[in-house]
Amino acid sequence: MNRLAIPKTYKLYIGGKFPRSESGRVYEVLSHKGDFLANAAKGSRKDARDAVVAARSALGGWAGATAYNRGQVLYRIAELLEGRRAQFIDEIMSCEGVNAAGASAQVDEAIDRWVWYAGWADKYVQVAGNANPVSGPFFNLSVPEPTGVVAIIAPQGAESLLGLVSAIAPALVAGNTVVVVANENAPLSAISLGEVLATSDVPGGVVNIVTGSPAEIAPWLATHADVNALDLVGAGDLDWVELQISAADTLKRVLPPEVGADAAAPALSRILAFTELKTVWHTKAIL
Amino acid sequence: MKFLDYAPAPESRALLGLKSDYGLFINGDFTPGRGTPFQTINPATEQQIAMIATANEADVDAAVSAARHAYDGVWSRLSGSDRGKYLFRIARLVQERARELAVAETLDNGKPIKETRDVDIPLVAAWFFYYAGWADKLDHAGVGPNPASLGVAAQVIPWNFPLMMLAWKIAPALAAGNTVVLKPAETTSLTALLFAEILQQADLPAGVVNIITGDGSTGATLVNHPGVNKVAFTGSTSVGRAIARSVAGTDKKLSLELGGKGANIVFDDAPIDQAVEGIVRGIFFNQGHVCCAGSRLLVQESIHDDVIDRLKRRMQTLRLGDPLDKNTDIGAVNSAEQLARIRELSDLGEQEGAERWSADCVIPENGFWFAPTIFTNVSTSHRIAREEIFGPVLSVLTFRTPAEAVAKANNTPYGLSAGIWSDKGSRILAVADKLRAGVIWANTFNQFDPSSPFGGYKESGYGREGGRHGLAAYLKPAVRTGSRSITAAADHPTTPVSKKSTSAGKKSASAEKAAK
Structure with missing residues (x-):
């Protein structure tokens, strides 16, 4: 006699909690064969705005944490993801229709990217900052700081987990907080990643994951005055030029869409895209 | 005159040899503009100093194609050290003609001579001298080995520090290997045109720097021109927003230095x-x-x-x-x-x-x-x-x-x-x-230095001018090759691949005044 399995309810991940969409809407997630897998929450404008509020509240703590601490927390995500490899491989196989080897390679690469970015947390300032030899009695130092709240449209193609991780990890390194719209057709690993984040010492609100329609949610994020940067990496199929035009009203920093397996490839420049350079002039006494 | 009053001590205008009319500086020569000329006045007396040409669409087009031609034919093929030598020449020429430039700036802008003489113009020379030395050291600019220049840079600057803003824009652009079309503010074009004479004295190859004058609509035409690869703007936040909208969806790299309320x-x-x-x-x-x-x-x-x-x-x-x-x-x-x-x-x-x-x-x-x-x-x-x-x-x-x-x-x-x-x-x-x-x-305020990055957070804009970071604003990383796996080296970003088009007939950046 086969045991009857207990399916999971996939919800949003906002402010460290797993709420349903306030709209009460869900949409069917299907396997690559067209079988029913789950009812994912269909996030609304209100959910996106709640996520921005959560991200803004979490910003001070995360940006103010020591770089060593942020690095350890990001590394902790890799540790927990490693422990849950089997679950992610299962979800990826059923959602994306790849074989075990392909799913496993994707999870491995996602874990390795967390580790790679974790190591940057206490180094990017050294690499991207500067002591500046100004002509005068001043100690002049330039240091990159987090931009603030970053809204991300996750890659919508194959490799849902890897795309998501590749987009959110670099934004977290410097101390930004994130609102991410997950892969619409393959959202399961996004919510499972939320479960990993919730148990990885990542403070609630630092990463907020909204599932649903990017076309519906993205415009609200692009125009939201409390969002400082917009990563359109996965918005290639949306009217992303219109999103970029909306983002100009509040002078958001915008990254353009990328496609293919190299989308959001690991790079220091992805960390720096969500930083602001602060230059401080300290007056020296003249002895 | 009372005790402790100051006797007048005016700086002489005698060393200025201004023309009565100024054309556009395109492809190494002054040419008349095809728009309606306008007068530039001394704001301290409201008297006319000279007539300035207006660049119309055809003039903007000519300037951009001169810059493109110079980029393809000369500037992008020149060694970094030769680019640097031109910039060093310019720095020296600015120093030599510093007093003349200071007087012209004060006449045209209205700011005190002690500021143009002691702040603006010395910083202009310093900016060119600083970036001259970068031209053959681009591997150290922070964007990875063998960074590439962007192409033609469209630069629109404000009236508050006319020649200094020109230097902030042109020096890093040229050091990085780009060519330039620059539009000064409508009310303060004079020193940019004197600077064009300096470029002639420096024997800078024709078309590497083009200076076109006019009002905000000339600036809007320039930044919307499909032939430019980089837009750099300093001015009001409202115009900055309009520019950000107008370059959306294009490959143009944008830096904005906008308003503040410090x-x-x-x-x-x-x-x-x-x-x-x-x-x-x-x-x-x-x-x-x-x-x-x-x-x-x-x-x-x-x-x-x-x-x-x-x-x-x-x-x-x-x-x-x-x-x-x-x-x-x-x-x-x-x-x-x-x-x-x-x-x-x-x-x-x-x-x-x-x-x-x-x-x-x-x-x-x-x-x-x-x-x-x-x-x-x-x-x-x-x-x-x-x-x-x-x-x-x-x-x-x-x-x-x-x-x-x-x-x-x-x-x-x-x-x-x-x-x-x-x-x-x-x-x-x-x-x-x-x-x-x-x-x-x-414990100080309003200090500036070419080695010190300058630029804003939030709605004060993005991108930096000055220092290594100001140089990076005019460079892009070498194209990345190799494995996507994290175990392979991953220090350089991919080039975005899904750009729609270079200009895509976007709506223009409005006729708002492009200079503040």
């Missing part, structure tokens, strides 16, 4: 007399026409009265008048339009209940002038505490605790500059950490 924070342990000097430098330098001006004074409540008394006393000694006079502290406001804006916002300050006080000074009969003014009893909701006035007008607010100072300082959509005055090093460091601004001056 907080100058004075703690109760600050050296008060030095702080007063810093407050004066922060808001009355260049008649307050400074995007990073310390236009909001946040003074700790316990020392408010003392600071304001001493500030008023100091302000009474500021000399307003002939900008060419070497003793002048406050020159003319650059245009009637700007003067009207300063008056409008100042009147609003009074209407909203703030207390207005102006230094007692004689306002000349002709020209555009505004006496140094402070407003006390200002609250954070007043428009004079929120909007950029861009004039010699200071809004004074108070605070009790460092946390309150930080909260008030950050309570603005802008994030360009801030100042901190305190004798306590640990407090300066902690407050500087918490301020959301791109440039922070501790």
Whole structure:
């Protein structure tokens, strides 16, 4: 006699909690064969705005944490993801229709990217900052700081987990907080990643994951005055030029869409895209 | 003349050999513009200095294609060290003709000669000298090995530091290997055109730098031109937004240096007399026409009265008048339009209940002038505490605790500059950490240096000018190759691949004035 399995309810991940969409809407997630897998929450404008509020509240703590601490927390995500490899491989196989080897390679690469970015947390300032030899009695130092709240449209193609991780990890390194719209057709690993984040010492609100329609949610994020940067990496199929035009009203920093397996490839420049350079002039006494 | 009055000490105009008409500088030569010429006036006398050409669409097109031709044919093929040598030449020529440029700048802009002579023009030379040395060291610019130039840079600059803003734009662009089309502000084109003569003396290859004049619509045509690869703009936030909209969806790399409402924070342990000097430098330098001006004074409540008394006393000694006079502290406001804006916002300050006080000074009969003014009893909701006035007008607010100072300082959509005055090093460091601004001056204000990056947070724009980071704004990484796996080297980004088109017939950046 086969045991009857207990399916999971996939919800949003906002402010460290797993709420349903306030709209009460869900949409069917299907396997690559067209079988029913789950009812994912269909996030609304209100959910996106709640996520921005959560991200803004979490910003001070995360940006103010020591770089060593942020690095350890990001590394902790890799540790927990490693422990849950089997679950992610299962979800990826059923959602994306790849074989075990392909799913496993994707999870491995996602874990390795967390580790790679974790190591940057206490180094990017050294690499991207500067002591500046100004002509005068001043100690002049330039240091990159987090931009603030970053809204991300996750890659919508194959490799849902890897795309998501590749987009959110670099934004977290410097101390930004994130609102991410997950892969619409393959959202399961996004919510499972939320479960990993919730148990990885990542403070609630630092990463907020909204599932649903990017076309519906993205415009609200692009125009939201409390969002400082917009990563359109996965918005290639949306009217992303219109999103970029909306983002100009509040002078958001915008990254353009990328496609293919190299989308959001690991790079220091992805960390720096969500930083602001602060230059401080300290007056020296003249002895 | 009373005891301690100053005798007039005007700088001579004799070394200026200005023409009565100036054309556009395209492909190494001056050519007449096809638009309607306009006059540039001395804002201190309202008298005409010269007629300036207007570039129409065809002229913009000619300038961009000259820049493209020079980029493909000459500049991108030149070695870094040869590019550097041209920039060193330019720096030296600016130094040689420094006095002439200072007088011309003061005539055209209205700012005091002591500022053009001691700040603007020396910084122009320093900027070219600094970036000259970068031209053959681009591997160290922070964008990875073998970085590539972008192509043709469209640059639109404001009227408050005309030649200095030109240097901030042109020097890094050329060092990185780009060619340039630059449009100065409508009211201050003169020194850019003298600079074109310097480029001829330097024998810079034709088309590497093109200077086109005109109003905001010329600037909009330039930044929207499909042939440009980089747009760099300094000016108002509203025009910056329009430009950001107009380049959306294109491959153009954009940097914006926009408005500000800088907080100058004075703690109760600050050296008060030095702080007063810093407050004066922060808001009355260049008649307050400074995007990073310390236009909001946040003074700790316990020392408010003392600071304001001493500030008023100091302000009474500021000399307003002939900008060419070497003793002048406050020159003319650059245009009637700007003067009207300063008056409008100042009147609003009074209407909203703030207390207005102006230094007692004689306002000349002709020209555009505004006496140094402070407003006390200002609250954070007043428009004079929120909007950029861009004039010699200071809004004074108070605070009790460092946390309150930080909260008030950050309570603005802008994030360009801030100042901190305190004798306590640990407090300066902690407050500087918490301020959301791109440039922070501790126990000083309005300092600039070519090695020091400058630029804003939030709605003050993005990108940096100055330093290594200012160079990176004109470079892109070498194309990345190799494995996507993290176990392979991954220090360089991919090039985005899903761009729709280079210009895609986007709506134009509006006819708003592109220069502020």
